[in-house]
Amino acid sequence: MDEKKICMVCKKALATVKVTRLVKGQVRETWMCARCALKRSHYHTMTPQAIISALIKKEGQQAARLNEDDERQCPTCGLPLRSYRETLFLGCSDCYAAFEEAVVHDLRRYHGSVQHCGRTPENDAATVEPRLAIRDLQRRLEIAVRREDFELAARLRDEIKRLKAQIQETESSSAKKEQ
Amino acid sequence: MNEKVLKCDRWLERGGPAEAVVVSTRARFARNFPSLPFPRRAREKDLCAVLERVAAAIDHQPEFAGGARFYMASLSELDRQYLRELHLISPEMEKLPKHRALFLSADLRQGVMVNEEDHLRVYALEPGLRSYEALQQVIDLETSLARELPFAFSPQFGYLTSCITNTGTGLRVSALVHLPALSIMNRMRQLVEWLRSQGMTARGFYGEHTENHGGFFQISNEVTLGKNERQIIELFSRVLEEIIDREERARRELASNPQLEDRVWRAYGILTHARMISTNEAMELLALLRLGVVADFFPRLTHAEINHLAVAIQPSHIRAYLMTQHQEHEEQEFHEEERDRARAQLLREHLRKAL
Ligand SMILES: [Zn+2]
Ligand SMILES: [Zn+2]
Numbered sequence: 001m002d003e004k005k006i007c008m009v010c011k012k013a014l015a016t017v018k019v020t021r022l023v024k025g026q027v028r029e030t031w032m033c034a035r036c037a038l039k040r041s042h043y044h045t046m047t048p049q050a051i052i053s054a055l056i057k058k059e060g061q062q063a064a065r066l067n068e069d070d071e072r073q074c075p076t077c078g079l080p081l082r083s084y085r086e087t088l089f090l091g092c093s094d095c096y097a098a099f100e101e102a103v104v105h106d107l108r109r110y111h112g113s114v115q116h117c118g119r120t121p122e123n124d125a126a127t128v129e130p131r132l133a134i135r136d137l138q139r140r141l142e143i144a145v146r147r148e149d150f151e152l153a154a155r156l157r158d159e160i161k162r163l164k165a166q167i168q169e170t171e172s173s174s175a176k177k178e179q
Numbered sequence: 180m181n182e183k184v185l186k187c188d189r190w191l192e193r194g195g196p197a198e199a200v201v202v203s204t205r206a207r208f209a210r211n212f213p214s215l216p217f218p219r220r221a222r223e224k225d226l227c228a229v230l231e232r233v234a235a236a237i238d239h240q241p242e243f244a245g246g247a248r249f250y251m252a253s254l255s256e257l258d259r260q261y262l263r264e265l266h267l268i269s270p271e272m273e274k275l276p277k278h279r280a281l282f283l284s285a286d287l288r289q290g291v292m293v294n295e296e297d298h299l300r301v302y303a304l305e306p307g308l309r310s311y312e313a314l315q316q317v318i319d320l321e322t323s324l325a326r327e328l329p330f331a332f333s334p335q336f337g338y339l340t341s342c343i344t345n346t347g348t349g350l351r352v353s354a355l356v357h358l359p360a361l362s363i364m365n366r367m368r369q370l371v372e373w374l375r376s377q378g379m380t381a382r383g384f385y386g387e388h389t390e391n392h393g394g395f396f397q398i399s400n401e402v403t404l405g406k407n408e409r410q411i412i413e414l415f416s417r418v419l420e421e422i423i424d425r426e427e428r429a430r431r432e433l434a435s436n437p438q439l440e441d442r443v444w445r446a447y448g449i450l451t452h453a454r455m456i457s458t459n460e461a462m463e464l465l466a467l468l469r470l471g472v473v474a475d476f477f478p479r480l481t482h483a484e485i486n487h488l489a490v491a492i493q494p495s496h497i498r499a500y501l502m503t504q505h506q507e508h509e510e511q512e513f514h515e516e517e518r519d520r521a522r523a524q525l526l527r528e529h530l531r532k533a534l
Contacts, residue, residue, distance in 0.1 A: 077216045091220040093213045093331035093339040106343050107336070113405025116337025118348040119318075121325055137196075140420065152197075159196050 007033035074098040134163050180499055183247045184258045187265055190287040191490060194483040195307015199473070200423045202355040202395070202486045203266065206313040206412075207302035208321050209340045209349035213331040217341040218278075218294040226278035226294050233282070233293045236327040240320070242284040249283070251276030260495035266304070266355065271295055289320050296341045297349075299324070306486075308419060310352060314412050337404060347404030352415045354398050355384060356422060357486070359466035360429035360473075362394035363439075370425060378402050379418050393462030395489065398422065434474045443471035451530050455519040461492050461526060468530075480533040488529060497522050 005015040013033030072081045079091030081099050088106065090096065096103055107114050137160050144153040191203070211217060212232075216225055230250075237243050251259060251272055262281065263273040272279050272295055280293045292300040301324065303316035331339040337347040345351070361367050371381050384395035398419065400411050433439045446467035449456070456464075469485050471477055490496060501513050501521045513521075 076214050077220055079220060088344075089219055089342055090217065090339075092216045093211055093333075096333060096336055096339050103336075103343065107346060107404060110344060111347065111402045111404035113402075115335060116333075116347045116404060118337060118350075118407035120334075120337075121330060121332050140197075140423075143424075152199075155196055 005031045007031065007036050009033070009036035072098065134160055137163070180261070180502065181249075181254060181258045184249070184254065184261055185499060187247070187262060187267060187283070187287060188490070188496075190267075190304065191265070191306055191487055192483075193306045194481075194486075195305060195309055197308040197423055198306065198486060199469075199482040200356055200358070200426050201308040201419065202306070202357060202489070204305045204308055204310050204313045204352070204354045205266070205302055206310070206317045206350065206352045207300050208317060209297040209338065209345040209351075210299040210301060210321070210324075210328075211297050211331045211339060211341070213329055213339075215298070218296065218298060219341060221294075223278065229298050230278060230280055230293055232328060233291060233299060234280075236324050237282045237291065239327065240284070240323060242286070242289060242320075243282060245285040246287075247281075247283040249281045251279040251281070257495055257498060261499060264490055264493040264495055268292060269295055269300075289316055291320075291324075297345070299328075308354065308423070310354070310412055310416050310419065314350075314352065314408065318408070344401075345403055348406070348408055348411065350403055350408055350411055351399055352412060353400075354415075354419055356396050356398055356419075356426075357394060357466070357469060357489075358396055358422070358426050359394040359469050360433050361426050362466070363433065363470075364429050366425070366429060367394075367396075370422065373421075374398065374418065377414065377418055379414070392459045393466040393489070395462075430470060430473045433470060439470060440474070440476075443467050443474070443476060447471065447477075447530070447533070450526050451533075452527070453523045455516065456523045456526065457519055458492055458494060458522070461522060462489065465489055465492075477533040480530070484529070488526070491525065491529075492522050494518065497525070500525055 007013045007015045008030050009032050013036070015031035015033055070081050073079060074091055074095045075098060076094035077091035079095055081102060084090055084095065084099055084102065090099075090103070104114050137156050141153055141156040141160070144150075144156060195201070195203075212229065215221070215229070218226060218229075221229070234248070237248075249258075249262070251268075254262075254276065259268065259273045259276060262268045263270060267283070267287075267290060268281050269292065272281070272292060278294050282291045282293070284290065288305065289303050290301075292302070301317055301321050303313045303320065305313045305316075333339060338349040340346050340349055358367065358370075361370060367381075374381050378401050379398060380401055381396045381398050384397050400415055403411070406414075446464040450461070450464050450468065465485055465488060468477070468480070469482070472480050472482060472485065491500075497518045498513060501507075501517065502511070504521065
């Protein structure tokens with residue numbers, strides 16, 4: 001890549017991947033950023049691992065060259081960085097710290113984020129609001145009634161009833177615990 | 180075949196909400212022990228240690244008392260295929276059984292796969308569309324297991340998994356959906372593109388890669404890091420509502436199409452009269468039959484029954500069926516022709532009463 005190319009799909013990010021397809025016997029090349037390439041149908045039938053390794057192989061040669069010289073291994077499981085690069089499988093939980101830059105790079109590309117926000121081993125009390133589920137069901141119930149699909153409506157109504165009973169049950173049992 | 184394995188098919192019989200479109204919903208967490216090599220890289224003694232530790236923790240789960248413990252290596256190939264066709268284990272577990280196990284709760288709603296890609300794959304499985312419930316079930320089980328087992332976690336990356344595609348929450352929510360109308364009307368491409376824009380994926384469920392028989396798809400979230408469990412499930416539910424809505428709209432449009440009526444009845448004719456039928460052909464015809472149920476052609480056939488048949492005609496289920504027919508207890512190979520005959524017979528038995 002001599003000149004800097006802009007992604008032909010989103011027209012924003014720097015293009016790092018060339019997707020080559022055969023369209024009506026003609027080779028067609030599309031330059032894309034990694035995120036757009038991930039979303040393309042070309043990759044759709046591949047597993048996420050295969051997609052990422054394909055992307056990594058195609059992405060800027062520079063990064064690849066840097067890593068070739070890197071003989072680093074995970075001190076716990078002995079996995080070479082090179083092997084992670086090839087397969088995108090880590091060897092153990094300590095590999096995350098051992099190969100931090102590489103992992104951060106790939107996580108950002110795949111998930112669009114590198115900061116976990118969700119359950120932790122400490123806040124194990126986190127539960128799903130059944131109320132949210134009820135809200136969804138009620139919306140479906142309205143649609144079902146409008147369509148005069150009464151069989152579905154009856155089932156949705158039963159489901160809502162069951163969830164409401166469940167909420168009451170958990171509330172009364174937690175009230176008992178507090179006493 | 181293993182008696183307990185055979186009985187696992189009852190989980191699908193329960194039926195569930197939106198079963199005309201959604202066959203089942205699953206939520207799973209990927210979890211690992213800290214500083215112990217992940218299964219792909221682990222030594223035999225590590226894998227055995229993982230199995231023992233998880234089995235001991237399962238002993239303390241009341242829901243698992245009276246459940247099943249399947250050590251993959253001690254099951255036959257047929258047993259494993261049967262479990263995979265019931266969506267209870269992954270193809271990976273089926274192919275490489277060594278040091279791998281599946282623990283199931285007594286009601287078959289919760290399970291733990293051990294030494295698959297990660298040390299633990301903790302899951303909840305519900306018939307029909309019950310995403311919040313599946314998530315709650317799997318959270319309960321994971322919470323309870325986490326009191327006894329240390330799970331690898333980092334404040335920045337969340338739960339640490341073997342592949343970076345699961346890092347973070349380790350949560351994958353998926354639904355097996357049947358979309359015959361969208362498939363027939365060539366609207367799947369459009370749907371798949373929309374799904375991708377939402378951070379979700381669709382994969383053909385039966386058949387390899389792009390080839391898909393009968394319009395069954397697996398829908399799941401892609402991103403597991405940077406979104407919490409609630410955001411993931413909300414996205415999932417919203418997307419599933421939209422999928423159901425699109426499929427139902429397409430079904431209504433098709434219902435008034437006279438060509439479709441003819442195709443449905445032809446499918447019914449073949450399914451109730453054929454003497455030999457392959458899995459693929461049967462799956463295609465079941466898709467048309469589903470549309471016939473929507474159009475009220477078959478007053479005594481239910482969506483739940485079609486969901487059940489889609490599993491019952493799969494290869495290992497047909498082999499199990501043949502064995503009961505022959506009153507064989509020893510496993511044996513049957514010729515493809517013999518299986519195609521048995522499949523046709525099973526379909527005739529079930530569908531005779533459809534009118
Ligand atoms: Zn782009
Ligand atoms: Zn390691």
